[in-house]
Amino acid sequence: MSKRLSLVLLVVILLAVIAACAPAPTPIPPTAAPKPTDAPKPTTAPAQPTAAPATKAPEPTKAGFAFPTENITIEVWWHEYAPMTAYVKELIEAYKKVRPNVTVNATVASSTDMNTKLTAALAAGTGPDVMDADASYYVAYYTKGVLEPANLDVFGVKTYQELADKYVPGGLASGTFDGKIYTLPYQGNSMSLFLNNKLFAAAGLDVKKDAPKTWNDLMALCTKLKKVEGNRTSQKAFEFPYHSPRWQLQDLQPMTEQFGGKLLSDDGKTAYLNSPEAVKALTLWRDVTKACGDPKNTKNTASDPNKDFLDGFTAMWITGPWATPQVTASPVKNDFTVVGLPQVDPAKPKTMVYGWAWGVYNKRPDKNKIAAWDFVKFMLSKPDEWLGKAGFVQPVKGVSDSATAKNFPFFDVHMKDVQTATWYIRSEFVNEIAQAVGRAVDSVVYDGKDPKAALDEAQAAVEKVLKK
Numbered sequence: 001m002s003k004r005l006s007l008v009l010l011v012v013i014l015l016a017v018i019a020a021c022a023p024a025p026t027p028i029p030p031t032a033a034p035k036p037t038d039a040p041k042p043t044t045a046p047a048q049p050t051a052a053p054a055t056k057a058p059e060p061t062k063a064g065f066a067f068p069t070e071n072i073t074i075e076v077w078w079h080e081y082a083p084m085t086a087y088v089k090e091l092i093e094a095y096k097k098v099r100p101n102v103t104v105n106a107t108v109a110s111s112t113d114m115n116t117k118l119t120a121a122l123a124a125g126t127g128p129d130v131m132d133a134d135a136s137y138y139v140a141y142y143t144k145g146v147l148e149p150a151n152l153d154v155f156g157v158k159t160y161q162e163l164a165d166k167y168v169p170g171g172l173a174s175g176t177f178d179g180k181i182y183t184l185p186y187q188g189n190s191m192s193l194f195l196n197n198k199l200f201a202a203a204g205l206d207v208k209k210d211a212p213k214t215w216n217d218l219m220a221l222c223t224k225l226k227k228v229e230g231n232r233t234s235q236k237a238f239e240f241p242y243h244s245p246r247w248q249l250q251d252l253q254p255m256t257e258q259f260g261g262k263l264l265s266d267d268g269k270t271a272y273l274n275s276p277e278a279v280k281a282l283t284l285w286r287d288v289t290k291a292c293g294d295p296k297n298t299k300n301t302a303s304d305p306n307k308d309f310l311d312g313f314t315a316m317w318i319t320g321p322w323a324t325p326q327v328t329a330s331p332v333k334n335d336f337t338v339v340g341l342p343q344v345d346p347a348k349p350k351t352m353v354y355g356w357a358w359g360v361y362n363k364r365p366d367k368n369k370i371a372a373w374d375f376v377k378f379m380l381s382k383p384d385e386w387l388g389k390a391g392f393v394q395p396v397k398g399v400s401d402s403a404t405a406k407n408f409p410f411f412d413v414h415m416k417d418v419q420t421a422t423w424y425i426r427s428e429f430v431n432e433i434a435q436a437v438g439r440a441v442d443s444v445v446y447d448g449k450d451p452k453a454a455l456d457e458a459q460a461a462v463e464k465v466l467k468k
Helices: 003-018 082-098 110-124 135-143 160-164 197-202 217-225 243-260 276-292 322-330 366-379 381-392 410-420 430-447 451-466
Strands: 072-079 102-109 132-134 183-190 194-195 225-229 234-239 316-318 338-339 349-359 420-422
Touching: 003 110, 072 082, 072 110, 072 366, 082 102, 082 197, 082 322, 082 366, 102 110, 102 135, 102 366, 110 135, 132 135, 132 160, 132 366, 135 276, 135 349, 135 430, 183 234, 183 322, 183 381, 183 410, 194 197, 194 322, 194 410, 217 234, 217 276, 217 316, 234 276, 243 276, 243 349, 243 420, 243 430, 276 430, 276 451, 349 366, 349 410, 410 420
Parallel strands: 072 102, 072 132, 234 316, 349 420
Antiparallel strands: 132 349, 183 349, 194 316, 194 338, 225 234
């Protein structure tokens, strides 16, 4: 499926959820996005579901199907994100009540470490029963032949189309290969700009009137929001991510597209990392960093990427709707505003969207694969809880009807960004591309390297990989 078609389908999803004002995922549903002149509304903490995780066992509806009765142990791996980890552990405990013969062992690692660990385990034939990965990685896993298609009996359907019909159009596009569904998403994200209301007010700024629409607007605010005491930065106005190459690619991709370019061809065979548009994007990145940030002074990590914003150390930060529960539980609490991703030209907005999904390893015994898909179904059975407890929106039909969705802060802003989004690069070499981009960004920011020279090196590195 082309990126353009994926995006169109994604927008349809979003428009359905916007009507309910939920948080951000891949695609979702309808409600008019706020006009550019509308002032952002003060946020309130997302409503928390009062019910405990579902305890009713998934009901196989296909005649002749029976869940295994012998004792089974399945391994489940996921990347660390505190709200998600807490909720999945809750679900594991609840699952014991409906499948007492199944033991679920959990392994949690940072997103970067998890990719390395998972790739190595799958190559060695020792992968987990249930895996968690960024949607962009599943292209590689499918190519390597390690994914088990969704078990239709477990889901009580006769065809993959019947399963897909439970989701909004395009909701399963990232994990569908050759007509079969191999992954089920638990989240999708836009990337929008979070603002600390208190820090704006302390600088004499009105967050409603002064919120930036362009990168130039953002840089103009930095003289008021950045504080330096002696040789030490005591408050950053804005910062790009440096804790993860994948996050760096997340920001450089839409910035390049804002200048009219792209980083990878639609068929994934040709890289354009050193195009004039990409060079302009990295040059802008450098200039914004000089005016607003201090990348050597940060507590952000791969497992805690929003730390500087949560601590009130950074006034403006780009992140996804999934961060909302973290923000409301931090010292920032409800004193934040979310606005659209800054643009080069607001009349031609370009943003990005990405998602994460569960998959099942096909080298495990049949009983394990059945239990694995059964556990995945169980985990995804309450999308409103995923929204309220982790800030994730599943692209399933009806998710917008929950009270949690209707009370989620700034959902309309996140959804507006998704409407102008391109999918995060999906390639079996996405990790290598991200690493090359990360090296280029770091050499420009930390070492003062020329953006064109840095991207020339990134281009050469990626070309070698693509030619393999």
